[in-house]
Amino acid sequence: MESLILLATVMAIFGVFGYLRGGKSTLLTTAIIWLGLVLVSRFAGVIATMVNGINYGIRFVLAGGMGALGGSGDKGDAINQVFERMGTVTPLIAADGSGPGLILVFLLLMGLGLLLGALKSLKSKSSPLSLILGLVNGYVISAYLLRMALPEAGILLPLPAGLLGSQAATVTAPLPAGASVTGSALAKLAATLTGLATAGHIAILIAVLIAIFVLLAVRTGSRNSKKG
Amino acid sequence: MGPIEFVFLTLFIIFGIIGVMRGYGRELGVTTMLLLALFVLEFIDEGYQAQLNRVLGIFVGSAPTALTLARTFVYCTVLIVVTYISYEGETLSFPGKRGRLFFDLGSGLLNGYLFAGSLWYYLQQANWPLLKLSGEFTPFHTIISQFLPPRIFDWKYLIGLAVIMLVARIWK
Numbered sequence: 037m038e039s040l041i042l043l044a045t046v047m048a049i050f051g052v053f054g055y056l057r058g059g060k061s062t063l064l065t066t067a068i069i070w071l072g073l074v075l076v077s078r079f080a081g082v083i084a085t086m087v088n089g090i091n092y093g094i095r096f097v098l099a100g101g102m103g104a105l106g107g108s109g110d111k112g113d114a115i116n117q118v119f120e121r122m123g124t125v126t127p128l129i130a131a132d133g134s135g136p137g138l139i140l141v142f143l144l145l146m147g148l149g150l151l152l153g154a155l156k157s158l159k160s161k162s163s164p165l166s167l168i169l170g171l172v173n174g175y176v177i178s179a180y181l182l183r184m185a186l187p188e189a190g191i192l193l194p195l196p197a198g199l200l201g202s203q204a205a206t207v208t209a210p211l212p213a214g215a216s217v218t219g220s221a222l223a224k225l226a227a228t229l230t231g232l233a234t235a236g237h238i239a240i241l242i243a244v245l246i247a248i249f250v251l252l253a254v255r256t257g258s259r260n261s262k263k264g
Numbered sequence: 265m266g267p268i269e270f271v272f273l274t275l276f277i278i279f280g281i282i283g284v285m286r287g288y289g290r291e292l293g294v295t296t297m298l299l300l301a302l303f304v305l306e307f308i309d310e311g312y313q314a315q316l317n318r319v320l321g322i323f324v325g326s327a328p329t330a331l332t333l334a335r336t337f338v339y340c341t342v343l344i345v346v347t348y349i350s351y352e353g354e355t356l357s358f359p360g361k362r363g364r365l366f367f368d369l370g371s372g373l374l375n376g377y378l379f380a381g382s383l384w385y386y387l388q389q390a391n392w393p394l395l396k397l398s399g400e401f402t403p404f405h406t407i408i409s410q411f412l413p414p415r416i417f418d419w420k421y422l423i424g425l426a427v428i429m430l431v432a433r434i435w436k
Contacts, residue, residue: 047274051281164282164351171278194271194395239416246374247428250295253288253367254432257360 043182043193047174053150054170055206058160061153068149069173071178073195076142083141084129091128139184197231269405272384276376280382282351283349283372287362291371296429298378301346302413303422305339305382310419336390340383347379358433378413385412 054062063144075083099121104114152158160166179193282289306315313335320334349355364369387393388409401409409415417425 051278055285164286165348167282167285168278175274193266238411239418239421242411242416243421245424246425247376249367249370250292250429250432253292253360253371254358254435256364256367257289257358 043175043178046178047171050174050177051167051171054173055157055162055167057153057162057166057170059163059166059169060160061155061158062166062173063160065149065153066169066173068151068152069146069176072142072145072149073176075145076138080129080138083138084127086130087137087141088127095122095125136185139181142180142184267402268395269384269402269408272380275380275383276373279376279379280369280372283370283375284362284365284368286328286368286372287360288364288367289358289360289362290355290369291358291368291375292358292429292433293356294347294375295371295378296356296426296433297328297346297350298343298375299426300431301343302378302382302417303419303426304341306414306417306419306422307333309339324413326352326385333390333393336386336393339386343379343382343386347375356433384409385414388412432433 054065057065096118101115101118104111104118107114127137129141132183175193176195179195183192183195271371316335316338317331320338324330324334360367
């Protein structure tokens with residue numbers, strides 16, 4: 037339940053952002069978010085190597101590695117002393133991509149997308165499309181974060197297989213075990229409705245309901261415009 | 265685990281929100297366009313599927329699976345393009361402004377039903393080409409699947425409803 041509330045909240049926030057910022061800005065944010073997802077899911081190993089390498093390099097420099105390389109005397113000894121000072125450097129991202137490292141990379145890319153989307157030159161008119169794009173962004177972000185950060189939440193929201201590769205959703209919805217009362221009642225309801233649908237009664241009923249709704253809406257609108 | 269119907273129900277709700285934001289006068293214009301688009305698709309699917317398959321066969325070959333997938337791609341693309349144009353451009357609008365929640369929300373949800381329900385139906389027909397599905401579907405999915413627009417309405421219903429919409433538009 038908490039996961040669904042999180043999903044709805046994130047979708048609502050991104051939907052409103054999208055609507056306020058307009059189509060161009062939201063489209064750029066969408067592109068960066070989707071690109072980020074492809075990167076962290078399909079190229080996790082490459083990203084892990086790069087980030088861990090950069091982290092190791094920074095630690096090396098901070099421990100006096102540049103001085104050891106450029107100084108006079110026995111460079112081998114100096115470098116060995118630097119390595120001793122560095123101690124064991126824990127990789128920021130595990131080789132298999134597990135842990136919070138990749139999530140942080142994704143969040144950074146998401147932040148970059150939002151920052152670039154906030155550029156004044158990209159500000160455009162609000163439109164329903166930008167609202168939809170914003171909602172889609174919220175959905176994709178929530179789906180990914182729920183999957184990676186809260187796997188125990190038990191909600192695996194579907195994401196396009198092309199986007200995530202091997203991490204793609206295996207959308208499952210098992211039937212309840214055993215012949216419960218609810219299950220059999222639902223089965224009976226399904227059978228009855230299927231019968232009605234096959235006979236065409238449902239089509240007539242829904243078509244009539246749509247027609248009545250439209251006529252009521254239009255007559256209400258006409259009356260209001262005459263009064264105005 | 266997440267049921268696939270959740271995606272379409274989310275889409276359905278999003279259309280409801282859009283309806284409340286835009287007002288039913290503009291939403292009913294989109295409904296008319298969606299009904300006409302669905303009429304064309306259903307008319308072709310029922311009467312001219314063989315001819316469509318011949319044309320698509322030039323691009324994807326004659327394997328039944330490839331043809332079903334190509335038909336689904338065409339139908340979904342047409343629906344998405346028509347919906348996009350209907351929402352973005354200067355399009356048909358009906359008398360009535362936003363502010364009446366019942367009609368605003370109702371017309372938005374109606375559009376959501378026509379759009380998301382049709383995409384659901386066409387993707388299901390092609391065995392869900394964009395997602396890897398596994399496991400059994402829920403009873404809820406089974407029930408809702410019986411009520412998707414292209415499943416229950418043949419082209420005669422769709423053109424009938426579209427005509428009612430157009431008559432309602434010009435009725436003073």
